[in-house]
Amino acid sequence: MSAEPVRGPATYFPSIEKKYGRPIEEWQHLVQERLPAKHTDLVSMLKDEHGMGHGHANAIVAHVLSVRKK
Structure with missing residues (x-):
């Protein structure tokens, strides 16, 4: 399978x-090091400090936060 x-x-x-x-x-x-923080602040950090696009930054942050909740 x-x-x-x-x-x-x-x-x-x-x-x-x-x-x-x-x-x-x-x-x-990088995201985990900034926790606890708001989702939007973490996305902004990846965009502003690392030049990442919004969709990619949002995907990383969403994944990190979803795994953290489990």
Whole structure:
């Protein structure tokens, strides 16, 4: 049986790694270092400090926050 397909914010991870040249774990770590913080503040940090696009930044933050809740 095949693995379950990737869904949600994680679908952006391969394109994020390709575009910005860093493993997704590094981006997640940057977000985790700023916790606790508001979702919008974390997205702004990735955009302002690292030049990330809104969709990619939002995907990383959403994933980090969703895993944290579990």
